[in-house]
Amino acid sequence: MKVYGITGSIACGKSTVTNYLREHGYLVIDADRISREALTIDQGCIEKVDQLFHCVHGGIVDRKTLGKKVFHDAKAKKMLENIIHPYVISQLKEAIQENQDLPCLFLDIPLLYESHLEYLCDSIIVVYLDEKQQVKRLMERDHIDEEYALTIMKNQISSDKKKEMADIVLDNTKDPAFLYQQIEQLMKGIENERITDK
Structure with a gap:
C-alpha cells in the first residue's frame, strides 16, 4: 500500500484536490x-x-x-x-x-513539512500557488486585509520552498480545469502503478 501526503500552503487549493480525489473513490484522511x-x-x-x-x-x-x-x-x-x-x-x-488492503491512501496534512511528518508518506504531493495569488485568495476567502494574510503566511514554509521539497507538484496557478487535468494524470499514474505492482 502506498501512502501519499498532500500538502500546500494556506489558500493554495489543497481542498479542491482532496475533494476531487474523494469524489473519485480514494480514501483521504484529514489531519x-x-x-x-x-x-x-x-x-x-x-x-x-x-x-x-x-x-x-x-x-x-x-x-x-x-x-x-x-x-x-x-x-x-x-x-x-x-x-x-x-x-x-x-x-x-x-x-x-x-487500510493496508487498499492500493493507496492520501494523508491531507496542511502543515506536513512544518510538523516533520514526511516519514509517514511514501510520496508527497504539493499543491502550488505563487505568493501573489496566494495572498489575494486568502484575503478573498477569509475576508481579511493584506497585512493579516501575510502574517498568517509567515507562520508557514513558503509555497516556493514546498514546491522544491515535493515529489509531485500540482500547479494551481491557472484555471480549475488545468488543476483537474493534473489530478487526472496523477490518478492515471497511480492506477498504472497499481496494475504494474500486481
Whole structure:
C-alpha cells in the first residue's frame, strides 16, 4: 500500500484536490479533522488544554479563547501543538494500519513539512500557488486585509520552498480545469502503478 501526503500552503487549493480525489473513490484522511477531534472527543487532550490554558467549560474547549491565547504567543502555540500532535500522529498511523488492503491512501496534512511528518508518506504531493495569488485568495476567502494574510503566511514554509521539497507538484496557478487535468494524470499514474505492482 502506498501512502501519499498532500500538502500546500494556506489558500493554495489543497481542498479542491482532496475533494476531487474523494469524489473519485480514494480514501483521504484529514489531519485537520483529527486535530479538531483532539479538542472535542479526546479527554486526555481536553484535560491538558484545561490545565495549561484554562479555557474548558463543562468539558468543552472554548476554541475562540484558546485561539486568542496562542495566536500571538509562539511559546503557547508550541505547548498546544505538543498536546495535539501526538494524538494526530497516532490517529494517522492507525488509519494507515487499518487500510493496508487498499492500493493507496492520501494523508491531507496542511502543515506536513512544518510538523516533520514526511516519514509517514511514501510520496508527497504539493499543491502550488505563487505568493501573489496566494495572498489575494486568502484575503478573498477569509475576508481579511493584506497585512493579516501575510502574517498568517509567515507562520508557514513558503509555497516556493514546498514546491522544491515535493515529489509531485500540482500547479494551481491557472484555471480549475488545468488543476483537474493534473489530478487526472496523477490518478492515471497511480492506477498504472497499481496494475504494474500486481
